[in-house]
Amino acid sequence: MSTLEIKDLHVSVDTEEGAKEILRGVTLTINSGETHAIMGPNGSGKSTLAYSIAGHPKYTVTSGSVTLDGEDVLEMSVDERARAGLFLAMQYPVEVPGVTVSNFLRTAKTAVDGEAPKLRHWVKDVKDAMGNLRMDPAFAERNVNEGFSGGEKKRHEILQMELLKPKMAVLDETDSGLDVDALRVVSEGVNRVKEGTDVGVLLITHYTRILRYITPDHVHVFVDGRIAEQGGAELADRLEAEGYDRFLPAGAGA
Amino acid sequence: MSLLTQTPTQGEHTHSAATMVPDASRAERVSSFDVAAFVVPTGREEEWRFTPVDRLGTFFRDEATGAHLDWTETLPEGVTTSTISVADWQALGVPTPQDRAAAVAAAHSGGVGVVDVPAEAELTEPVRIRLTGSEQDLVHGHLLVRVGRFAKATVVLEHTGVADYSEMLTVLTGDGADVTVVSVQEWDDRSHHLAQHDVVVGRDARVRHIAVTLGGGVVRVNTNASYAGPGGSFEGLGVYFSDAGQHLEHRLFVDHEAPHCRSNVEYKGALQGETARTVWVGDVLIRAAAEGTDTYELNRNLILTDGARADSVPNLEIETGEIEGAGHASATGRFDDEQLFYLMARGIREDEARRLVVRGFFASVVARIGVPEVQEHLMEAIERELAGEAAA
Ligand SMILES: Nc1ncnc2c1ncn2[C@@H]1O[C@H](COP(=O)(O)OP(=O)(O)OP(=O)(O)O)[C@@H](O)[C@H]1O
Ligand SMILES: [Mg+2]
Numbered sequence: 001m002s003t004l005e006i007k008d009l010h011v012s013v014d015t016e017e018g019a020k021e022i023l024r025g026v027t028l029t030i031n032s033g034e035t036h037a038i039m040g041p042n043g044s045g046k047s048t049l050a051y052s053i054a055g056h057p058k059y060t061v062t063s064g065s066v067t068l069d070g071e072d073v074l075e076m077s078v079d080e081r082a083r084a085g086l087f088l089a090m091q092y093p094v095e096v097p098g099v100t101v102s103n104f105l106r107t108a109k110t111a112v113d114g115e116a117p118k119l120r121h122w123v124k125d126v127k128d129a130m131g132n133l134r135m136d137p138a139f140a141e142r143n144v145n146e147g148f149s150g151g152e153k154k155r156h157e158i159l160q161m162e163l164l165k166p167k168m169a170v171l172d173e174t175d176s177g178l179d180v181d182a183l184r185v186v187s188e189g190v191n192r193v194k195e196g197t198d199v200g201v202l203l204i205t206h207y208t209r210i211l212r213y214i215t216p217d218h219v220h221v222f223v224d225g226r227i228a229e230q231g232g233a234e235l236a237d238r239l240e241a242e243g244y245d246r247f248l249p250a251g252a253g254a
Numbered sequence: 255m256s257l258l259t260q261t262p263t264q265g266e267h268t269h270s271a272a273t274m275v276p277d278a279s280r281a282e283r284v285s286s287f288d289v290a291a292f293v294v295p296t297g298r299e300e301e302w303r304f305t306p307v308d309r310l311g312t313f314f315r316d317e318a319t320g321a322h323l324d325w326t327e328t329l330p331e332g333v334t335t336s337t338i339s340v341a342d343w344q345a346l347g348v349p350t351p352q353d354r355a356a357a358v359a360a361a362h363s364g365g366v367g368v369v370d371v372p373a374e375a376e377l378t379e380p381v382r383i384r385l386t387g388s389e390q391d392l393v394h395g396h397l398l399v400r401v402g403r404f405a406k407a408t409v410v411l412e413h414t415g416v417a418d419y420s421e422m423l424t425v426l427t428g429d430g431a432d433v434t435v436v437s438v439q440e441w442d443d444r445s446h447h448l449a450q451h452d453v454v455v456g457r458d459a460r461v462r463h464i465a466v467t468l469g470g471g472v473v474r475v476n477t478n479a480s481y482a483g484p485g486g487s488f489e490g491l492g493v494y495f496s497d498a499g500q501h502l503e504h505r506l507f508v509d510h511e512a513p514h515c516r517s518n519v520e521y522k523g524a525l526q527g528e529t530a531r532t533v534w535v536g537d538v539l540i541r542a543a544a545e546g547t548d549t550y551e552l553n554r555n556l557i558l559t560d561g562a563r564a565d566s567v568p569n570l571e572i573e574t575g576e577i578e579g580a581g582h583a584s585a586t587g588r589f590d591d592e593q594l595f596y597l598m599a600r601g602i603r604e605d606e607a608r609r610l611v612v613r614g615f616f617a618s619v620v621a622r623i624g625v626p627e628v629q630e631h632l633m634e635a636i637e638r639e640l641a642g643e644a645a646a
Contacts, residue, residue: 054599055599056595057591057595077598077604078595078598078599079598079601079602079603079604079607081599082598082599082600082601082602083601087599088599090596090599093596094590094592094593094595094596095593096593096596096597096610096611096614097614097615097617097618098613098614098615098616098617098618099610099611099613099614099617103610104597104600104610107597107600107602107606107610108597108600108601108602111600111601111602111603111606112600112601143614144596160600164600164601
């Protein structure tokens, strides 16, 4: 049983006009096995929250805390966080030329587990996971994210989640850019990991449609760098019907 | 016909120099066997403007030194070595020296070391020539590699040790030959090496010239490709890694005079450490007669630390409209922190993540080398270079 605890988190980015505060006091607790959906309009700071948890150097935490089972996450380097059990499926996965998917996956698995996976099992695990995500085996020999379509990149992120078996996974708009079939395949992947490993999930999304496949225990509406409203799955239904308008200043639209 | 020019500019890329090319055409550059035809360079000349000529004074002196490098050879069956006079070498109709250092090397070498691969030989092992220096006296080296028609051969020249080495290498290839010449520069960092490599591609021959430059204080390899007849193909591949204090320069000149020939150039370099310096100049000239030419050249530089500087200057001159394709790309970028973040977010430690990214950067060109032992050695050497950074 693990707990990711975010308390009154304030985060800013450096801009040409100086530091700009984007997260303005986020408080959120996620336990193993729980799925929290964060929904919010463009620019509300959802990715900033995701990157701040993962430790992207672009974001500066000005106050607040993030702990995983009581350990100070903010003190950890990016790789330490991953080895501690945090995982971020990125909204815009990065291309790494010349590094094959298979080499990347094996290196990451070895790093996270602290030892190289047993070759025979590993080859089978990768093959099965790729099969489940309807990824052509040829992807293993392609370079990481290079020339992948939007949907292929997202499958590749979930493939990593399946293989690395994190304690807590932040999925940043894994649903965007997916057609219906891909959305189902990717959602099934997330559900498989949930069943198999009791992972806690922070599911960031702009739309409600992924919540038809992945049922959230909690829904948080994220507006202007903080949580504006919380509820259960029914809150997502309301957002579907009403949009974000009532959370936004008049005339802003979403 | 397609004409592509892509020159994305990021980070330390300098491209401004390209605008001050004084030559009306690359073809008009002085070239001669006569040393006196060339002035002693000051560094203001087009062909020397990137080179630290002040560190190379002895290379321009019009006199013999009598010094030589240690020569060790491994010759597959059928391959022979011999020596011919400079006059006999000239009489073969070889390309002429293109700068003063090359003219001096050719004039004062005292003789030309010849490697002969007979016609139709199919070598399964590379010819290997290891040249080692042990003192800083200036050495004029003069080599001729001759590969007969339809022969298939790989020749690996390795340079190590301490030396000031001025080199003239001529590679003559017969019709339909399939030749790979690899020149590896792994000198001690006190060493200086100026080289002119002339590659004459036979009719329908396929010739690959590969420069691997890792060690040396100043190394400058000028590779010139020309075609003895139609149907030839030239590939120029290069990998370099420059540390603090190193100046590594590669210049290519592909002279398309014969019709229906191809050329493809790919050089990739990494720089780390303040004052690390690299230069890449890729000149391609497609003359009026060279119809059906297909050419592409690419240079990419990866700057790993602040203070390093890479110059990259592609030049394409086209004198005929009847070509298959001509293009070039040149880009110099800093190490991509987003790639590093992505790998580290998967638990991979920073040093290993950096290694993956740099290996990945070189992977495409290394894979094209096609000589497994050279590829392996090179990857290991790159790992060592990167480890050197961690220690610094
Ligand atoms: N370097 C920066 N300079 C200025 N503003 C920035 C910078 N980085 C992020 N921002 C701003 O921070 C805000 C939050 O961005 P973030 O990417 O976290 O939003 P998001 O909720 O994930 O949006 P989306 O739904 O489009 O993914 C945006 O207004 C964005 O423009
Ligand atoms: Mg976002």
